Amino acid sequence: MTDPAQLPPHLRRIAQVFVDESMADSPLARRVRKRLAASTHAQVPWTVVPAGTDRVLFDQGDAQALYLKDYKGKFLRFCPGTRAYHCCAYRIIHIGENCPMACSYCILQAYFQDRVLKIWANQDDLFTQLADAFGADRTTRFRVGTGEFTDSLALEHLTGYSRDLVSFLNDHENVVLELKSKVVDLSWMDAAKRTDRVLPAWSLNAPFINEHEEFHVSTLTQRLKAARICAQAGFRVCLHFDPIIHFPGWREGYARTIDMIFDYLTPSQIAYMSLGSFRCMPQLTPIIADNFPQATYIYNEFVPGLDGKARLLRPLRLEQFAFMVNRLRGHGMNRQLYFCMESSEVWQQVLGYTPKDLGGLANHLMTRAFGAQRGKEPA
Template sequence: MINQIYIENEIKDHPRVQRILKKFKRKTPIYIDKYASVFNKKNQNFRIQKKYPSLILAKKKGGHVLKTPSDFGIGNSNNFYFSHMYNCLYDCEYCFLQGMYSSADYVLFVNYEDFEDGIKEKINFHKNERVTFFSGYDCDSLAFEKISGFVSHFLPFFKRFSNVEIELRTKSTQMEPLLKMEPVSNCIVAFSLLPAEIANKTDHKVPTIKKRINKISELALMGWKIGLRFDPLIHGENWKNIYKELFADVFKNIDKKAIHSITLGPLRFPKAMFKKILDMNPRSKLLSDVLVLRGNKISYTNEIELEMQSFCIDLLNKHSPETLLFSCKGNF
């Protein structure tokens, strides 16, 4: 449910804006000079906005494509991400976006062609190398598809570049554009997963794990390449059993041949954002656990992190080839 729509004056006549506005016929948009006059101002309450988010349609100027953190990747050495949107429909207690912005409003950058230019520039620079582009870093790649048309627009574009992979990271089960098209061989549809017992408590407004697994299974059967993202790994009583059950459930339902990659990542928050996140969710069970400062991140102790990582790797290796497995150390 969108509370209000703001539109940057510069793009008010953009065809994508006009198309989006048709979906919100009862809303009267407010025209603004720049999205920053509404978004991420001081003294905004992320939690209240999360209940009543507005949509801001804007033009991204510069920084369309950025390098990922050094340990973020799925096999290629050239990794970039791009964010056509800030913020997410979902509300997950471990999400760094809560601390990144003081606004929960959705900013949708409609100048997709400028992102394409940025992507082409990187592709040309790394002509004979393998490159991976990640979307879904600052938002969910598919959850807003009905409004943004992001996947429908970008998949045909990426299809043209054989040395390139695009990862769509999602928790959504709204797969309409993917179900309507032939699988794109250089696209990885990557799903974030965690044990249902945990997800029920931490992932708000998100499709259940069962629904996510069913959807992955459907896509896998269609021939889409699947990414499994067990990130973050969350600790607690009985964690070994519940992860064991999750992995068993996943591999029982998903055609192994469809799995492109599996990644594991520890629970981590940038130090600078953690206080803000805790301040907004003081009664979060997840945040009430023993988390320690390690370098510039807040996380479980090294001991817990290593134990979880090695236990999960051992289990996953039993289900799938080792070469598919990547772990993210979670540096910022």
């Protein structure tokens, strides 16, 4: 008899599964049930949620619940970035909410103050909405991602959701999908018919931040090894330094991570790379202080930004940005770099140009995502 498989570390706190009554026999629910049954978590209880129930209640200390939900909202959304700063303007494919990992700086703590990991089980509705949007005009290009309200790959071991999405998008050559994560799961790879239409992506940080502020995640080395596997298979990867945190030893820390990148990848294998300074809504700071009392970076020098979020003082941001950009340029990076939610003044001062010089940040990243091919962008 085959021994039950261990779940990945970030999924081992799942102690309950909820499923909407209408989704109890859905393909996704059957898959999750089968995969859990073959794991060390085979005895996790399942609860069918009656129709009309607005939310489920779950409170078992540090444990988490998985909720397979019949979602009634829009699956394709705009990035919630403010107009006060330059936003990358990618489109969000909304597949679920919340995250099983625990990063002290994560904004999801302010959005979802429970331990319920929601995943939308009505995939037929999802694919219908996406087909209508992407198929209306095949010359209109879309750069989309799933890593906004959840981690793209965190639940992949149980749900296979990204693999399903990659398979679906094989028929839509006008769409590039970015899968952004802090864990390693490459089970979606062989579903991709074209390596130029999927952008595997990982968030990176300084080793100290990875070790002391990110919990139940893959190490930096594990992420970069996965990125190299993808690059060797023909995929271009994306990397994200967001949030960049100001802490004692930050220069040495970020220099080490930047140098590590090019032990595994070449600049030509990187489609784009974002840099974003730590910023947060006012209500997030006390949540971080309560959940992660070791997180002293929240007591740095912050000022209110034009979007109402607290931002590190501009001279400190500029110092960090300039250091990292110079280090990255020393490794051959240039137009792959962009700032997340910064002003034209910051762009000009650090990079020597603004998004306007690139034809607009959204257009620039669309071109980077698709390569040399051209097409119309969605209005």
